């Protein structure tokens with residue numbers, strides 16, 4: 001089986017510098033070799049070069065920041081991920097900020113229209129053009145994929161390919177008011193850190209899978225934002241929130257998803273190696289690599 005590494009050095013979905021350096025650090029930490037060690041055929045075409053749209057040519061649309069840049073890059077990513085998926089490869093997208101998931105999940109759903117999404121994150125990333133406060137599009141990809149909220153012409157290429165019952169969240173602990181309304185209104189299943197504490201990660205993953213993939217027959221797209229982990233575990237990320245998943249809880253999710261045999265696409269997002277001292281940056285990059293390995297078959301015994 002081939003895993004196709006898609007390096008996406010992109011930071012336009014948010015304001016902090018450095019998250020575009022995530023992919024190069026993950027690859028330089030040896031991720032391709034580590035996956036080959038696990039028995040994967042690894043295809044890595046090099047990091048994608050997204051030419052910048054200068055900010056003066058990409059003024060906000062309403063509250064949305066860098067809209068043209070985000071749209072163009074996500075459209076390119078959708079094409080690349082879709083191509084790899086159509087070749088029967090498993091696309092592993094390395095971010096870069098989480099707005100990229102508009103592209104990766106569009107790509108996956110083109111090949112696997114009935115795929116379900118497991119979204120591991122401290123945040124719901126489901127703000128619409130109306131509900132967003134920050135205007136940072138990395139807080140919005142899920143709303144575009146569901147086709148909810150006011151239409152934004154720039155993003156008309158994003159088809160509403162995701163259905164509310166086909167996404168489930170694990171790790172939420174920083175959800176905006178508007179997002180809470182949307183989750184309720186659309187009946188979207190979310191296991192926050194409260195449920196992780198209450199039931200334990202094993203039960204939570206089982207319930208999450210039972211919700212989106214009851215017969216374990218549907219392909220799974222796992223979109224992992226490293227800020228789902230506690231900041232002591234993954235410190236070097238743009239929107240850290242205390243009270244997150246332990247190292248083991250994060251890895252358990254990946255191991256359990258791999259065990260289903262349904263994984264068809266994986267995103268490792270929001271690693272920003274320039275946000276902390278080099279030790280913490282290295283630690284965060286190493287966690288990104290180990291999460292990917294766990295989701296791709298690395299076991300402890």
Ligand SMILES: N[C@@H](CCCCC(O)O)C(=O)O
Nearest residue numbers: 098123127134136138139239
């Ligand atoms: N909900 C906040 C924070 C979003 C964090 C994005 C990350 O999860 O990709 C916002 O909309 O700005």
Ligand SMILES: [Mn+2]
Nearest residue numbers: 004006045080
């Ligand atoms: Mn490629």
Ligand SMILES: [Mn+2]
Nearest residue numbers: 098121125225
């Ligand atoms: Mn996210």
Ligand SMILES: [Mn+2]
Nearest residue numbers: 122123225227
């Ligand atoms: Mn997040």
